[in-house]
Amino acid sequence: MLAIQNINLISLLDTLVSLTTAFVLGGLIGFERQYRQRTAGLRTNVLVAVGAAVFVDMANRLGGHEGAVHVVAYVVSGIGFLGAGVIMREEGNVRGINTAATLWGSAAVGAAAGADLILEAVMGTLFVLAANTLLRPIVNSINRQPLDIISVEVTNTVYVIANRESQKGVLAILEGELERCSYPIRNLDIHAFGEDDVEIEATLAATSVEGVELDALVQRLAVSPTVRQAFWSPSTTE
Structure with a gap:
C-alpha cells in the first residue's frame, strides 16, 4: 500500500519539529492577541500557523x-480571505486590519516552520510580537495628539446627558476622565435636552481611540448620580 510505503520515520520527525515550532510560535503571537481580546486570538493564530x-x-x-515555493505563494494569497473576515467597518471606523495583518504574519511563521526554516520562523515571530507590543505606545502617543486641521476623516464624540442644575459638576467630571485617558477635547457643545436636562458633546x-477605554470611561460616568446617560460614538466628516 502506498500509504505504508510513504511512512518515513526520519521525515515524520522532521514534520513533528516543524509543526511543533509552528504551534508554539503561533501560540505566542495568538496569546498577545487573546490578551487584548482581539477578534482572532490564541486558537486562530495557532491554527493558521500550523495549517x-x-x-x-x-x-x-x-x-x-x-x-x-509554489505552496508558499498560495498561502500568501489565500490567507487574505481569512484576514478579510476579521475586518469590520463600524460607522466610519475600520476595525480589524491589525488583526488581519497579524494572521498574515502567523501564516508566514508557519510557512517558514514548514519549510524547516526554524530560526527564520523564530525571528519572524519576534518581529510580529514587536510590532504589536513595542510599537503600541508610539502609535497611541501619535494618535492622541491634537490635529491642526479643522476637519478630519473620523471623529469620536462622548455624549453625556445630565440635569441642567448639575451641568458644571458633570462637565468637570467628564473633562477629568478624558484628561486621565489622555484624550484632549477638540470641541465642546452643550445644548438643551428636554425641559430639565442638557446634553454635553x-x-x-x-483621531484614533481605544474603544475599550471609552467604553470603560462612559461606564464610570454613568454611575455618577448626576449623570442620566453617557455614551460615545464615532462619526465621519467630509
Missing part, C-alpha cells in the same frame, strides 16, 4: 523545494 506549516511541509516532501482631538 500553513502542514501545507508547506507536505509540499516540501512531495514536490521538493520547488513545490514548497465632547468631540475628541484624537
